[in-house]
Amino acid sequence: MKEKPIVEPASAGGLTPVLKASWYAFEVEEFPPACQGRIVRGMLYEQVDAVAAGCISTFLKTGALDDECLAMLDDTLVRLLEMAAASPDADERAYFTRLGEIGLEVRAAARPAP
Numbered sequence: 001m002k003e004k005p006i007v008e009p010a011s012a013g014g015l016t017p018v019l020k021a022s023w024y025a026f027e028v029e030e031f032p033p034a035c036q037g038r039i040v041r042g043m044l045y046e047q048v049d050a051v052a053a054g055c056i057s058t059f060l061k062t063g064a065l066d067d068e069c070l071a072m073l074d075d076t077l078v079r080l081l082e083m084a085a086a087s088p089d090a091d092e093r094a095y096f097t098r099l100g101e102i103g104l105e106v107r108a109a110a111r112p113a114p
Helices: 017-027 045-062 067-086 090-109
Strands: 006-009 110-112
Touching (some): 017 090
16 A cells, blocks of 8 residues: 655755744644634634644654645645635734644645655
């Protein structure tokens, strides 16, 4: 049985201290309480938040994402943009924008292995 290809950071040491620091600072932020129960394209905001966090954490721990996780991250990034755009509150928009930016950094660092 052939294993799924692993997607690795673009270069050795691709996990920059800035990316790690951004994620660790974000992790302590509270999910916006007013967003609980809201739905974006069939998913609760809390679920989108959790999927993004799982993909980011996995990448930071292992330095790699498989194709399935990359596909989930791609979908989640689109949803995060929609969530930020739909949020009437500036703090909510900032929360989802920051999470999306970290996700985009992870996505940019994840490249198909040769």
